Amino acid sequence: MIGPFKTRRRPFAYPGEEIRLTGDTPSPRPTREPDASTKGLETGRLRLLVTACLFGLAFSVITGRLVQLMVLSSTGTSTVATPSEAPPLEARMARADIVDRNGLVLATNLPTVNLVADTRAVPERDLMRAIRVLPTLFPDLTSEELADRLVPGRAFVYLRRNLTPIEQQAVNDLGIPGLHFERAERRVYPAGRLVAHVVGATDIDNQGIAGIEDAFDDRLSSSEKPLRLSIDLRLQHAAHQVLSDAIDHFEAIGGAALVMDVHTAEVLAMVSLPDYEPEKIGEASEDARFNRATLGVYELGSVFKVFNTALALDAGLPLTDTFDAAKPIRIARFTITDFHPERRALSIPEILMHSSNIGSARMAMVVGPERQQAFLKRMGLLDPIPFELPEVGRPLVPQVWRDINAMTISFGHGLSVTPLHLITGVSALINGGTLHPPTLLKTDPATMPPGQKVFSEQNSMRLRAMMRLVVEGGSGRNADVEGYYVGGKTGSAEKQLKGGGYAKDSVLTSFIAGFPISDPQYVVLVILDDPKAVKGTYGFRTAGWNATPAAGRLIAEVAPLLGVTPTHHSPEGHFDATVIRQVGLKVEDGEDKHLAAR
Known part of the structure; x- marks a missing residue:
């Protein structure tokens, strides 16, 4: 600031240099009393300084409040909510x-x-x-709705x-x-x-x-x-795509698909269609939210003959035993017939291959209702299955297990289970006979419980050979995938009506398969709800024409992802010669061929 008086500037000098001043040393300046104008100027300066400080303080407070509102409140939790209204x-x-x-x-x-x-x-x-x-700003909010919420005096x-x-x-x-x-x-x-x-x-x-x-x-x-989870997203995508395509192609109303590791019972893929967007579950229909794979309880039809055949083996019946399937069975007011009757006596392997209801019923009666019930309970088919989802169905079991119940259950009617029950039980039958509870959590094989022994290894091998027979020469031919040696069983069941009885024009079809069936590692299940006869199915809508080819396609998709190496070999070395002969698998030129029984 320039003052009213001039001052003499002192010359610059490096350290150690002497400074000499020329001229006379100025004498002290005389002092004088400030006049009125000078006092007024100083007072004005003081007032300006105080006002500036006040404005600075005000701006600091406003800035702090803006930071609190715009930054802290937008990134932190609102502090106005009480604990009972909204936990921090x-x-x-x-x-x-x-x-x-x-x-x-x-x-x-x-x-x-x-x-x-x-x-x-x-x-x-x-x-x-x-x-x-x-x-x-929010079209989904209405003024009426806001008026109801924004009531004066509400804290949160x-x-x-x-x-x-x-x-x-x-x-x-x-x-x-x-x-x-x-x-x-x-x-x-x-x-x-x-x-x-x-x-x-x-x-x-x-x-x-x-x-x-x-x-x-x-x-x-x-x-x-x-x-x-145990789910493999790659397999889940494949199962979803295959099932979706099958539902579209066969004009079904829904379906389910599962892939399971037979040795750990880990569910590697599980799809139920129709489905929904999880983030919009509130907008989904009841049908879309319904899990057909675990909550749906169905009479599954002939696919259940896998258990009936296993029951016969468990009871000690020789594979060569035959049962009269020449004509229908009439019991009480029911008549048991075959869809494609052979009209002759059938061996145990032939009953499974030709899916004979008559042969299955006669075989069940030889074993007896009590032993059948005990076997199915041992397989976990009569109780709710332990699983990590809350959506798990309870089997519908006959209150009284009579002869007629044993006969109809032998071919998949009169006992309703979930698809999860089915795939878990079949896994135990083909893995050597050990039942593991199914799981959706990834399992460490080193810490895995041993499981429950429910079936002998010898009978497991025999059953696998017969399931291969179904794919070679029975209704499962459309599931055969070259190089992966598939074995399985079809099922077609008339759907139950809510008021009782069965719908003649509506079916539930399924196909369950293990691969490679000579040494099973994985099992797949495909179920279609009410598929229609379409071009190429020749008027048929049974499982061999829809669920079976869908399962074959699913195996072809997931087997390479699972690291299963394709092989081209005969069943020799995997099934002993007696089983090959008794079941009907014929070794010819290094390839496995079906020896058709006529």
Whole structure:
């Protein structure tokens, strides 16, 4: 600042140099009393300084409040909610991810914000403006709905959840006091409907309400460690695509498909169609939310003859025993017939290959109802199956097990089970006879429980040979996949009517298969709900024309992904010579051929 007097400038000198001043040393200046104008100038300067300080303090307060509202409130939890109305988000641990067996994410969280209001802090004029303006930002909100929520004096009101950044900014720009942003998390499902019935879904509060999300809600809410499932997303995609194509092609109303490891009972793929988007479960129909693979309880028809044949082997019946299938069986008011009658006596392998209801019924009566019931219970078919999903059906079992029940159950009528029951039981029959509970969690073979022995290894080998016979020369020919040595069984059952009886024009078809059947590693199941006869099926809608080729395609898709090496060999070395001869497998030129019984 330039003062009223001039001063003499002191010359610059490096350290150690002497400074000499020329001229006379100025004498002290005389002092004088400040006049009135000088006092006024100093007073004005003081007032300006005080005013500047006040303005600076005011701007600091305003800036701090803006930072609190725009930054802290948008990224932190609203502090106006009471514990009973909305628990602080910091008190909740983030929900853990759900991943497939290879670590691919099936369910995870995305950070988001919810719009909440404290109407105690909203002036009446702004309250009316909020009711009028917010519907223009959120068309799903109505002024009437907001008027019901924005009641003066309420401390905490949810207005809308999961705002996008653009929506959050738009609300912020309104400048309405009392509107706050609560930090939240939104559950998302990268695989979408592909795993809908496995993973399930959460509600608006991120709490599990279906599938794994429901069954493991406490575990997912209290741990950050991902929950690893047995599902292989690659196989899940293949099963979903194959089943979807089959439903479209055969004009079915729905279906299910499963792939299981026969040695661990791990479910590697599980699809139920129709399905839904997990993030929109509230918009899904009841039919779409229904899990046909685990909750649906069905009479499965002739596919159940696998258990009846296993029962005969378990009871010690020789493979060469024959049973009269020349004419229908009449018992009480029922008549048991064959779809394609052979009209002659059939051996045990032939009964399975030709899917004879008559032969199956006679075979069951030789064993007896008591032993049949005990065997099926040992196979886990009469009780709810232990599984990690809450959506598991209970078998429908006869209250009294009479001769007629034993006969109809032998070919898959009169006993209703879930597809999960079926694939778990068949896995035990073909893996050497050990029953493992099915699981949706990845299993460590080193710590896996030993399982329950329910069938002998010798009988398991015999049954596998007969299942191969079905694919070579029976109704399962359309499931044969070159190089993978498939063995299985078809099933076609008239659907039950709600009021009792059976629909003559509606069927449930299925095909279950193990591969390679000489040394099974995996088992697949395909079920179609009410397929139609279409071009190429010659008027037929039974399993051999729809579920069977779908299962074959599924095996062709998943076998390479599972690392199963294609082979071209005869059954020699896998089935002993006696079984090959008795079952009807013929070794010819190094290839396995069917020795047709006429």
